[in-house]
Amino acid sequence: MVFMAKYLVRAFSTSLGRHSPIKTVAIIGSGLMGSGIAQVAAANGHTVTVVDQTDEIINKATAAIKKSLGRVVKKKFPDDPKAQQTYISDVMSHLTLQTDAKAAVKSADLVIEAIVENLEIKRKLFASLDKAAPPNTIFVSNTSSIPIRDIATATNRLDRFGGLHFFNPVPVMKLVEIIRLPETTDETFTALESFGKALGKKTVQCKDTPGFIVNRLLVPYMLEAVRLVERGDATPQDIDVAMKLGAGYPMGPFELLDYVGLDTTKFIVDGWHQRDPDNPLYRPSEILNKLVAENKLGIKTGQGFYSYNNK
């Protein structure tokens, strides 16, 4: 009986992935996350339009996707350059990159927002997309730290709104958190779950609680690492070595901060500090503020806690 129940659960969850009602996806924001999500959605057969603010940014994103696909095919088709090229061309043929968000959402089953971590900018975007997209289109935000409700109330579709939180680098990280509002319908939730599975990800669900699951635990850890340095207790290099070799993490906290982006990190810390000013966990960090003021944002600008100019 137990075996039968397990079998049915597994069969159902597999069929969910295969029969995702989401075929056409618009992704707003072509940075680290938007380009990664676009790549994975296109590689799994979705028709994807990615939107950003300028052609220059779009070109950069196209190059980043091709570079990442280059890494994927090396593993998928070792020693077969022709198959590698065919795969890359096929994925790219499912992708359009452009600058008109309203046009992009007109035929989308799902809109994924992956723009800068700023509530007012996200609300403004969603308010305008709400008017341009068909009524049945589902909207999600990939926000790291902003309550989904605060973003969703800019629209009139709370029943078709949720959070879909991917992890960086999207082509490699296997998890997607699905955030559900009380108004999110079962139909919307199931569609998001099947979309996550269709992308080959493991999904977990969480209420609209600060940081959801992963960032609720990760952010205090990362900030405590920065405070160790601010107190002069240890260097970033030694802390990174310690956490990799002593705790088994694939990256140390400073490598990960540079990887995630120090601007995104600062947006998260400032937002949580504003919401919860007495909580010492989210006290602003002097080092982080200084690096961001100097446009040292991590890997994406070539300099953060570490320098990447020679890489």
Ligand SMILES: CCCCCCC[C@H](O)CC(=O)SCCNC(=O)CCNC(=O)[C@H](O)C(C)(C)COP(=O)([O-])OP(=O)([O-])OC[C@H]1O[C@@H](n2cnc3c(N)ncnc32)[C@H](O)[C@@H]1OP(=O)([O-])[O-]
């Ligand atoms: C204040 C706090 C702030 C918190 C912010 C939160 C942010 C956010 O909301 C949540 C997050 O995302 S949190 C962040 C969550 N993220 C983490 O915690 C990440 C932690 N880091 C890691 O898991 C690893 O260091 C990496 C996977 C990044 C690199 O692995 P590695 O072993 O050091 O180096 P490797 O050997 O080069 O790569 C290994 C394999 O991956 C492949 N590949 C890599 N990049 C690729 C790409 N872009 N495309 C395609 N493929 C890519 C590569 O080809 C290779 O394949 P192979 O078949 O094995 O040859």
Ligand SMILES: NC(=O)c1ccc[n+]([C@@H]2O[C@H](COP(=O)([O-])OP(=O)(O)OC[C@H]3O[C@@H](n4cnc5c(N)ncnc54)[C@H](O)[C@@H]3O)[C@@H](O)[C@H]2O)c1
């Ligand atoms: N960096 C991470 O590791 C990570 C992980 C998970 C979630 N997130 C979240 O994903 C979102 C994007 O983060 P990112 O790291 O990809 O940022 P990023 O800075 O790499 O990219 C953001 C992109 O959005 C574009 N953009 C800004 N406003 C826009 C608008 N109005 N219309 C169209 N494009 C616009 C920018 O030009 C930029 O290309 C944020 O909400 C962030 O919190 C980030």
